[in-house]
Amino acid sequence: xxxxxxxxxxxxxxxxxxxxxxxxxxxxxxxxxxxxxxxxxxxxxxxxxxxxxxxxxxxxxxxxxx
Numbered sequence: 001x002x003x004x005x006x007x008x009x010x011x012x013x014x015x016x017x018x019x020x021x022x023x024x025x026x027x028x029x030x031x032x033x034x035x036x037x038x039x040x041x042x043x044x045x046x047x048x049x050x051x052x053x054x055x056x057x058x059x060x061x062x063x064x065x066x
Contacts, residue, residue, distance in 0.1 A: 008037065013053070015046040031055035033063050 013015030020043070028037045032052035045054040047063065053062040 010037075011040060013054070015048050015051050017048055020046065029053040031059060033059045057060075 009026040009037060011022055012024035013020040013028055013029060014023055022040075028039050028041070029043060030036070030040055031054055032047075032050070034055050036055045038053060038055050043053055045057055045060040046052060046058070047054070052063065052065075054063060
């Protein structure tokens, strides 16, 4: 029987205006500001220009200010 790897793996994504494309499969991305793991199913905020994921709207605003 094949067992899935229990170790979480970070995905590599290409961010677009209305979504993202998975370049390397994984179950989460790491927030560019906080370092927090964000599950792909909860990922809602990113920067297309910077190609960075963010954990929340507040964190995304913080990144854009500075």
